[in-house]
Amino acid sequence: MENLSTLVNHQIRLAARPNGLPTRDDWSFTTAPVSEPEEGGILVKTLSLSLDPAMRGWMNEGKSYIAPVEIGEVMRAGGIGVVLVSKNSSFNVGDHVTGAPGVQHYWPVGDKQVARGDVSKIDLRVGTIEQWLNVLGMPGMTGYFGLMDVGQPKAGETVVVSGAAGAVGQTVGQLAKIKGCRTVGIAGGAEKCAWVVNELGFDACIDYKAGDLKAALKQQCPKGVDIYFDNVGGDILDAVLTRIARGARIIICGAISQYNNTGAVKGPANYLSLLVNRARMEGIVVFDYAPRFHIAIAEMAGYLKDGRMKSREDIAVGLEHFPETLLRLFRGENFGKLILQVAKD
Amino acid sequence: MENLSTLVNHQIRLAARPNGLPTRDDWSFTTAPVSEPEEGGILVKTLSLSLDPAMRGWMNEGKSYIAPVEIGEVMRAGGIGVVLVSKNSSFNVGDHVTGAPGVQHYWPVGDKQVARGDVSKIDLRVGTIEQWLNVLGMPGMTGYFGLMDVGQPKAGETVVVSGAAGAVGQTVGQLAKIKGCRTVGIAGGAEKCAWVVNELGFDACIDYKAGDLKAALKQQCPKGVDIYFDNVGGDILDAVLTRIARGARIIICGAISQYNNTGAVKGPANYLSLLVNRARMEGIVVFDYAPRFHIAIAEMAGYLKDGRMKSREDIAVGLEHFPETLLRLFRGENFGKLILQVAKD
Numbered sequence: 079m080e081n082l083s084t085l086v087n088h089q090i091r092l093a094a095r096p097n098g099l100p101t102r103d104d105w106s107f108t109t110a111p112v113s114e115p116e117e118g119g120i121l122v123k124t125l126s127l128s129l130d131p132a133m134r135g136w137m138n139e140g141k142s143y144i145a146p147v148e149i150g151e152v153m154r155a156g157g158i159g160v161v162l163v164s165k166n167s168s169f170n171v172g173d174h175v176t177g178a179p180g181v182q183h184y185w186p187v188g189d190k191q192v193a194r195g196d197v198s199k200i201d202l203r204v205g206t207i208e209q210w211l212n213v214l215g216m217p218g219m220t221g222y223f224g225l226m227d228v229g230q231p232k233a234g235e236t237v238v239v240s241g242a243a244g245a246v247g248q249t250v251g252q253l254a255k256i257k258g259c260r261t262v263g264i265a266g267g268a269e270k271c272a273w274v275v276n277e278l279g280f281d282a283c284i285d286y287k288a289g290d291l292k293a294a295l296k297q298q299c300p301k302g303v304d305i306y307f308d309n310v311g312g313d314i315l316d317a318v319l320t321r322i323a324r325g326a327r328i329i330i331c332g333a334i335s336q337y338n339n340t341g342a343v344k345g346p347a348n349y350l351s352l353l354v355n356r357a358r359m360e361g362i363v364v365f366d367y368a369p370r371f372h373i374a375i376a377e378m379a380g381y382l383k384d385g386r387m388k389s390r391e392d393i394a395v396g397l398e399h400f401p402e403t404l405l406r407l408f409r410g411e412n413f414g415k416l417i418l419q420v421a422k423d
Numbered sequence: 424m425e426n427l428s429t430l431v432n433h434q435i436r437l438a439a440r441p442n443g444l445p446t447r448d449d450w451s452f453t454t455a456p457v458s459e460p461e462e463g464g465i466l467v468k469t470l471s472l473s474l475d476p477a478m479r480g481w482m483n484e485g486k487s488y489i490a491p492v493e494i495g496e497v498m499r500a501g502g503i504g505v506v507l508v509s510k511n512s513s514f515n516v517g518d519h520v521t522g523a524p525g526v527q528h529y530w531p532v533g534d535k536q537v538a539r540g541d542v543s544k545i546d547l548r549v550g551t552i553e554q555w556l557n558v559l560g561m562p563g564m565t566g567y568f569g570l571m572d573v574g575q576p577k578a579g580e581t582v583v584v585s586g587a588a589g590a591v592g593q594t595v596g597q598l599a600k601i602k603g604c605r606t607v608g609i610a611g612g613a614e615k616c617a618w619v620v621n622e623l624g625f626d627a628c629i630d631y632k633a634g635d636l637k638a639a640l641k642q643q644c645p646k647g648v649d650i651y652f653d654n655v656g657g658d659i660l661d662a663v664l665t666r667i668a669r670g671a672r673i674i675i676c677g678a679i680s681q682y683n684n685t686g687a688v689k690g691p692a693n694y695l696s697l698l699v700n701r702a703r704m705e706g707i708v709v710f711d712y713a714p715r716f717h718i719a720i721a722e723m724a725g726y727l728k729d730g731r732m733k734s735r736e737d738i739a740v741g742l743e744h745f746p747e748t749l750l751r752l753f754r755g756e757n758f759g760k761l762i763l764q765v766a767k768d
Contacts, residue, residue, distance in 0.1 A: 142699050143698070143699045143700075311695070316690070330694070330695070330697050330698045331698070332698070333695055333698075336695075342692050343692045343693070343694075343695060344690070344692065345661070345689070345690030345691040345692035345693070345694050346690040346691070346694060347687050347688045347689065347690035348688070348690070349675070349688075349690050349691060349694070349704070350656070350675070350678055350681075350688060350706075351706075352675050352704060352705065352706035353488070353675045353676070353677070353678075353706030353707065353708065354487050354488045354706065354708075355706065356705075356706050356707065356708055356711060357705070357706055358703055358704070358705040358706075359694070359697060359703070359704045359705070360697065360701075360702070360703040360704070361695075361696075361697035361698030361699065361700065361701050361702055361703075362698065362701065363698065363699075363701055366701060
């Protein structure tokens with residue numbers, strides 16, 4: 079067993095509620111000693127953290143689908159770690175586990191937290207740590223259940239996904255392609271769009287920064303948009319609404335364009351297109367599908383194995399770089415799932 | 424047979440596309456002779472016209488769920504008439520029929536129009552002319568299929584409907600009550616709200632003009648809103664979005680608050696509540712349910728007969744009063760389904 083007294087838990091805590099984009103002042107850097115877990119608990123060493131657009135919402139006051147991070151709390155973050163000390167018979171030292179370690183090097187998981195399922199083992203023979211944070215993890219599950227359960231794609235339909243180069247977007251587009259759909263991404267910049275087509279295999283990708291999004295949608299989706307998986311909201315959602323097909327399904331997964339607004343959220347002015355087209359807009363929260371994650375993971379792992387699905391990550395290194403790395407999401411700088419590696423296995 | 428040469432067909436035509444609320448100048452008053460129908464056709468004398476919020480949309484340029492009324496055309500209007508001359512073996516003189524006579528005294532229905540089902544017989548033993556334009560007509564069918572098919576109410580759920588005193592609203596609220604739901608209307612003014620509760624039997628009605636709509640919703644819907652049937656859009660839709668329950672269904676039927684906007688439609692800024700609450704917003708167009716109208720009519724006629732459903736109409740008289748009567752809808756002045764009676768049976 080490690081000598082815990084030599085270890086220091088570096089942590090990043092929420093110091094203030096950001097107004098707009100989070101700044102350095104919204105964070106505080108703290109350290110804490112690392113101690114033995116209580117009976118029934120485990121101590122996890124964090125390896126890699128998942129950086130997600132949803133984190134911005136957790137920093138705001140007020141309840142959403144999940145409680146906000148309180149001021150002074152270690153910032154919430156999903157991630158993967160390795161069991162360093164175990165006082166629970168279900169976990170062995172060296173087991174790889176997933177859960178929400180938070181932005182810190184060591185994650186003490188108490189008896190009750192273990193009992194309620196806050197931490198679960200992952201099998202690195204099924205996928206790498208990166209894949210477990212991406213297409214086999216929360217973003218992958220979000221894309222899978224949003225597309226399959228809410229979207230209900232049929233072969234030959236046209237599926238459009240915004241944030242196409244992101245973690246959820248890449249899953250949705252590739253999965254839609256596997257299901258026989260025409261897949262059109264929306265992303266920012268020519269380079270990213272080329273990557274979405276060439277690397278991820280989408281049929282097309284529209285650069286929303288290049289100008290006339292409606293015209294591009296008309297060109298790439300001549301029969302209209304049957305499924306729109308929305309990660310961004312704002313003007314892009316409004317543009318897609320003008321091109322939906324009859325009976326379209328719009329999955330509301332997120333609205334990254336609006337998360338750092340200091341004013342009101344921009345509502346979709348073209349929402350009456352739902353009426354004209356007998357279409358539906360529906361929200362999804364991935365946690366609801368937890369009982370079926372294992373089914374989706376098995377299916378996705380199969381696609382990873384046979385090469386039909388790629389898991390692409392954009393990896394930064396070092397816990398201390400969390401604040402500026404998170405901003406890359408909101409600046410649209412990541413190509414693939416953004417991961418912060420904080421320790422080597 | 425009538426001497427048709429003595430008859431004059433007074434008509435109201437669309438003269439210009441309105442900017443905001445339609446004015447007198449947007450209409451032209453014309454007359455036309457009345458002639459024998461062609462072989463296979465019929466001539467219908469208009470009795471009563473249905474005045475509906477959707478008419479405002481038909482006056483705009485550009486395709487919606489239905490083609491716009493062209494400049495110079497007789498204004499489209501649903502209604503009921505009586506067959507005056509028949510050259511079609513399926514119709515007898517004196518038959519009562521429903522269809523879209525338009526704003527005119529006489530409606531010539533050609534061979535092809537009859538063949539494609541533009542006109543259909545109604546049975547006045549099942550309901551009165553007014554009821555056939557209201558709960559047994561398009562508004563009733565809209566309310567029925569919007570609530571039942573899209574909303575899927577379950578006993579004990581809370582159903583909120585805006586435009587509660589209108590034709591669709593009264594159907595939705597009463598039907599939801601029959602299905603065992605708590606029914607809360609939203610309407611403009613204390614008098615109208617009292618009428619919705621006392622006359623139509625809603626559990627409650629919120630006066631949106633009285634002030635804090637969100638607080639009133641919280642009070643009247645303590646467990647949240649499971650189904651919201653939206654006829655109005657705008658700020659009311661936005662307020663209800665803050666109070667929806669998990670798994671809520673929002674039926675987008677119309678947006679009367681936005682139809683006379685000269686600027687952009689106000690999109691629902693709180694649409695991300697769909698995500699937080701795993702809720703759905705879906706559009707409905709009544710024509711899609713035409714094959715099942717007869718089933719809904721039979722059910723609704725039963726409720727009319729046993730007194731569980733009331734059909735309340737607000738009747739104006741005289742074709743020439745069409746322009747100002749239509750405006751009553753947009754000013755929220757009607758108590759019940761607005762009907763323009765243009766001739767006696």
